[in-house]
Amino acid sequence: xxxxxxxxxxxxxxxxxxxxxxxxxxxxxxxxxxxxxxxxxxxxxxxxxxxxxxxxxxxxxxxxxxxxxxxxxxxxxxxxxxxxxxxxxxxxxxxxxxxxxxxxxxxxxxxxxxxxxxxxxxxxxxxxxxxxxxxxxxxxxxxxxxxxxxxxxxxxxxxxxxxxxxxxxxxxxxxxxxxxxxxxxxxxxxxxxxxxxxxxxxxxxxxxxxxxxxxxxxxxxxxxxxxxxxxxxxxxxxxxxxxxxxxxxxxxxxxxxxxxxxxxxxxxxxxxxxxxxxxxxxxxxxxxxxxxxxxxxxxxxxxxxxxxxxxxxxxxxxxxxxxxxxxxxxxxxxxxxxxxxxxxxxxxxxxxxxxxxxxxxxxxxxxxxxxxxxxxxxxxxxxxxxxxxxxxxxxxxxxxxxxxxxxxxxxxxxxxxxxxxxxxxxxxxxxxxxxxxxx
Numbered sequence: 001x002x003x004x005x006x007x008x009x010x011x012x013x014x015x016x017x018x019x020x021x022x023x024x025x026x027x028x029x030x031x032x033x034x035x036x037x038x039x040x041x042x043x044x045x046x047x048x049x050x051x052x053x054x055x056x057x058x059x060x061x062x063x064x065x066x067x068x069x070x071x072x073x074x075x076x077x078x079x080x081x082x083x084x085x086x087x088x089x090x091x092x093x094x095x096x097x098x099x100x101x102x103x104x105x106x107x108x109x110x111x112x113x114x115x116x117x118x119x120x121x122x123x124x125x126x127x128x129x130x131x132x133x134x135x136x137x138x139x140x141x142x143x144x145x146x147x148x149x150x151x152x153x154x155x156x157x158x159x160x161x162x163x164x165x166x167x168x169x170x171x172x173x174x175x176x177x178x179x180x181x182x183x184x185x186x187x188x189x190x191x192x193x194x195x196x197x198x199x200x201x202x203x204x205x206x207x208x209x210x211x212x213x214x215x216x217x218x219x220x221x222x223x224x225x226x227x228x229x230x231x232x233x234x235x236x237x238x239x240x241x242x243x244x245x246x247x248x249x250x251x252x253x254x255x256x257x258x259x260x261x262x263x264x265x266x267x268x269x270x271x272x273x274x275x276x277x278x279x280x281x282x283x284x285x286x287x288x289x290x291x292x293x294x295x296x297x298x299x300x301x302x303x304x305x306x307x308x309x310x311x312x313x314x315x316x317x318x319x320x321x322x323x324x325x326x327x328x329x330x331x332x333x334x335x336x337x338x339x340x341x342x343x344x345x346x347x348x349x350x351x352x353x354x355x356x357x358x359x360x361x362x363x364x365x366x367x368x369x370x371x372x373x374x375x376x377x378x379x380x381x382x383x384x385x386x387x388x389x390x391x392x393x394x395x396x397x398x399x400x401x402x403x404x405x406x407x408x409x410x411x412x413x414x415x416x417x418x419x420x421x422x423x424x425x426x427x428x429x430x431x432x433x434x435x436x437x438x439x
Contacts, residue, residue, distance in 0.1 A: 003315040005072055005213045005297075006145070011221045011228075013149045014208055017290050018229030020156035021204035023163070024287035025110040025280050027237060028260045030197040031244060036254035037190035041245050044253070047191075048241055051198035052234035055205045057391040058358070059226040060381055061365050066209040066226070067378040068368070070218040073301025074209030075361050080305075082364035082371065086428060091357050092302030093424035096309075098417060099350050100295035101332040104288055108133045108337065111284035114277040130337050137289045138330035141296065142323050145214065148293045155286035162279035163236050166260055170243020173266035192401050199398060200351070201237070204287075205230045206358075210294040219378040292329065299325035308431035350417045351402035359395035362388060 009017075038044045065078045073092070080088025112129035122128075141148040208215070208225050215221050244253050247263040256262045260279070265272035300322035303313025316323040365381065365388050381387050406414050 008145045014225030015229045016153045016156040020286040021290035026201040037194035054394045055202040059230045063223040066212045070212040072213045072297040078364045082367040104333040105336040107287045114280045159283040167243040170247040173247035207294045210297045296325040355399040362392040
């Protein structure tokens with residue numbers, strides 16, 4: 001099988017991966033909708049805190065599993081051990097075929113949408129910028145783990161500085177801009193939509209699990225990076241929402257079409273549009289790079305055990321990276337960019353499948369404690385079993401909410417994802433016959 005992953009990720013590298021993937025452009029896109037759903041300032045800040053704490057319960061659950069099984073692949077490893085080969089295979093298959101390339105394509109499109117506002121020498125530059133983001137960042141990650149992690153660290157530090165700049169602008173805004181909060185009733189549907197969006201904005205807190213085999217001192221640093229990374233994002237999200245409220249008030253937040261621009265314009269109206277476009281471009285690129293880095297490790301884990309994807313399960317001796325996994329992931333991402341086009345939003349409706357697998361991992365904590373009690377667990381979940389039960393309950397709620405929302409809004413997205421999963425089952429039985437390669 002050639003080389004195996006080396007332990008090259010420090011605690012800081014690991015935190016940058018988590019923070020960099022979580023903070024894409026979602027915080028700028030969804031905040032007005034969340035504000036309109038949650039009435040006054042207490043409801044707005046409350047829902048972001050609740051979402052952050054739920055993400056933290058998930059991070060704590062993953063911390064136990066990732067330190068007990070510090071291998072590449074994360075959920076693929078846990079679900080294979082808990083439920084058998086087919087379930088782990090379907091996780092890896094769905095991530096490789098649509099979910100991860102779809103996420104990469106979506107973030108690349110967000111980058112391109114803001115990049116064209118900064119510089120567009122020709123018409124229809126959107127697919128060009130999106131494709132270049134995927135190609136260049138994939139090549140950087142092929143060239144070596146150091147190149148990939150340094151790129152991630154730089155983009156994460158820059159985007160954090162950008163967010164703090166927006167926060168400063170919001171709190172420096174003249175006090176007369178603050179609109180009185182008009183507290184309206186919070187409906188159940190409004191709360192559900194707000195929580196779906198907030199948890200979408202927190203997506204990525206589990207990403208360290210996919211690269212666990214590359215983390216230095218994994219017994220300690222996996223837990224630290226998962227928890228610290230998630231807490232850093234909670235802090236940044238609370239600060240930025242507080243600054244939006246200070247600058248615009250609840251009514252201004254709810255009605256804003258470009259909330260970060262409006263907030264920044266309170267102190268620097270001349271450069272607000274350009275400044276925010278640069279910050280969002282950096283945020284989106286950081287998410288794309290992180291998704292490419294960690295996603296390729298899922299495909300590598302799948303290929304290291306299943307003969308139909310054996311070509312993905314090789315670690316390059318020359319570059320020290322899973323080259324074929326990175327190439328195939330990049331090509332599928334580009335295909336989605338060009339084929340999906342205006343249908344790119346259907347990728348968002350893979351959320352029910354994502355939350356179903358999250359639930360499977362939450363339950364795997366209980367299953368594996370009973371099934372493999374002899375495994376050394378350097379970290380055991382704080383507040384067990386309540387913490388794990390809260391996470392599982394959140395997964396059930398999110399699965400149901402995202403499923404019903406997708407069914408009402410874009411059933412085509414659900415149909416595509418279901419077809420991909422069914423195709424995965426067929427490929428498994430045609431090529432695997434229930435057997436696996438020895439890792």
